[in-house]
Amino acid sequence: MKKTLLATAIAGAMVVSASASAATVYNQDGTKLDLYGNIQIAYANTNDSNGESTDEIADNGSTFGFAAEHVITSDVTGYLKLEFDDFKADEQKIAGRDSGDQAYVGAKGYFGDVRLGSYDPLIDDWIQDPITNNEYFDVSDSNSGIANVGTEDREGDKLTFTSPSFGGLQFALGTQYKGDAEENEFTGTLGEGVTHTVEADSNASFFGGAKYTAGAFSIAAAYDNLDNYDGTVTSAVDSDGNATAASVVGTDVEVGDQYGVTAQYTMGALRVAAKYEQFDSEAEDGDIDFAALGARYGYGMGDVYGAYQNISFENDNDDRNEVIVGASYNISSAMYTWVEVATLDKEEDAGDGFATGITYLF
Template sequence: MKRNLLAIAIPALLVAGAANASIEVWNKDGNKLDLYGRVYALNYVGDKANGVDGEGDKTTGRIGFSGETQVTDMLSGYGRFEYETKTGSSEDGSSETRYAFAGLNFGEFGSFDYGRNDGVLKSLTAYTDVLPEWGGNASNNNLYTLSARTDAVATYRNSGFYGLVDGLDFALQYADNGDNSNTTLAGRNNNSAEAYGATVQYAILDTGLSVGAGYAATNGDHDNKTWSAAVKYDAYDLYLAALYIQAKTDSKGVANYTDDAKVQGFEFVAQYGIDFEIGRLTPSLAYIQHKDKADDKFVAKYVEVGLQYDFNKNLTALVDYKINLLDTDKVSALAYKDGIATGSKKGATKDTVALGLIYQF
């Protein structure tokens, strides 16, 4: 019985993973509700005179809840809602419903949910998307299919391969709106009608080593196919991770598009946690590169050096330095379509420092 209950509980914890400092507001008769939120006071410091990308205030506020209801020993229901707003005018698209989904958990037989949720490849890009502020360039549906939050996705997840292999997890996903019809390479809007993907991950015994691989694709005027593989080591206060991801758009003989477009990314991260009497300091070092293979230019290329200090589970301070390795003649047009670069080409090559303070509950 305990094993069955654990199989139900683990996936529910995964879908509510962002609420690690949450407040339990209700827990009675098999019904549980957690409330969570955060204020992220953030500023990008850079060369404003040269139009450095995103320079200035980036403060956001976030609120959400996650709930679970026990139906039987082997069946539970769950849901999650999360909303974020940025400081400044509401006319600039600064507010977003990040998550809104509900599902059923069948214990060892897995879970199924539908709504706005992470794309299935996000479980792999999350290996390297752990930096204090920068990183995460692979988690964007404009370049890589089902790699970021997506509307109208149906997702099946299974942990432990039906209770037969500890540490072996897999997921299947279908998006009936085509990955938000957003996947674009070389200016080609996918105009897709549907998207689908799958991942498999294996945590190797008690070694701290995990490996994963995934595939996702859209179906439309320009089919986008994305492959990814990742590995991480997390033990003895040391965290190491690497990610490879590649996307290719097939023109399918559409007029004016005779060549396929391709973007390829590598991400490497190293972190080490140091405990103090009060709090924990985590230095990080990373290398991020995403290349537009069509024109031999870069969407992103930089070294990250950061420090994160967790006073406790509710309060975190951070400084994150992006050492830009791009030259002006090597900035891909995709950097602007992807939202990574927003200013001039000269600004897109400048270093930037992120300073932040997070309060969360």
């Protein structure tokens, strides 16, 4: 499950949230500890890469978490968040401890907010989520281009400073640091049909953004230089698993940059958003542009929502148009159900389908 119904639902749309349903297990002498979680189970029927329909009942992101804070001074509060997911609630299994969601510590106060640990990328929170942060299906984003280098670590080893609001203007600056003592190899695609392993040196990337809010209107921009995913090819194989020409090994790989801007406006129970995002690729596939519109309306007992996105590829005429629609219904203050339908305009209708599920929160 994504974060929308838990954290970013508009007023009146949902009657439950992670913070509202969390249980405070300790609150004394300036220290507070909350316990929260959810069970999410979904049924999905989607097309695979060959266009064949496949279905399953699956865990949809069940989560168990702790949130704590304590008063450092009258103006500064320290906090932490520790969140586990991937419980596979549909089969009553628990994933290994290589799995998790978020874990960070921080301090907030008159100066703003400083956070260290593992958490969502800034471009995810500020740019992508307002369009679709749904239960099962989301429109594509610039992270899909980054996936070509094989990295899945967009959340770890980050430090972010977020300023207070200055008359509605707020900014954020941060870095993701990867040291040479860490496993710092990525596997991905280097040209058509070639899989490569890249070894990267110690590096601190840069990301940042700015957001302006005026009443019901807000606009945000974000940028990430993705420097941690640049490196040197140490090995490469073709689609048959055979080693490629030695000239490939030792070459430098630059992933590129990602940036985007999103504007949104809230009118009562209706929120509309527009996004432009680009993965500024250094690979031969070229840049990828994403232009999207999204809307969410709270009808009292849940939400109805939808999004349209056009994806344009610089060196490919095969542009795509994605459409996702969905609705949720609140069974109670702690339980809701939902249904979503998606068409992603890929070859063989890959990824198209529908899904439905139920979530219980505490």
